[in-house]
Amino acid sequence: MTRTMTCIVCPLGCQISVTAGEASGYTCLRGKAWAEQEATRPVRTLTTTVMLLGGEYPLLPVRTQQPVPKGKLMDCMDHANSLRVEAPVKAGQVICPDLAGTGVSLIAARTANKRP
């Protein structure tokens, strides 16, 4: 079975086909690696927000430290929605060390100070 997809690694958007795990139609090796992974084990970096308690903003932007399996994104969102973090928070601080059992950390995407 052949799967054809548009590469999202750069704006060129090459059409890449993957047959039996082997990619064709790519222009560079980054696209080849992306397509082969996308066809076999798609992953995404999750970016969202969590509730910030006592902070200068009500929500703290967060992201996963590494990409998580695409099929676990909704579980990761549910877990992130259940989290509450107390200000102050530094950018890069681990908010959750194992998001939805993926083994991937959720980290703060920005610094948030306490509400003045």
Ligand code: SF4
């Ligand atoms: S294959 Fe390479 S050049 Fe083509 S869209 Fe992907 S990253 Fe860009």
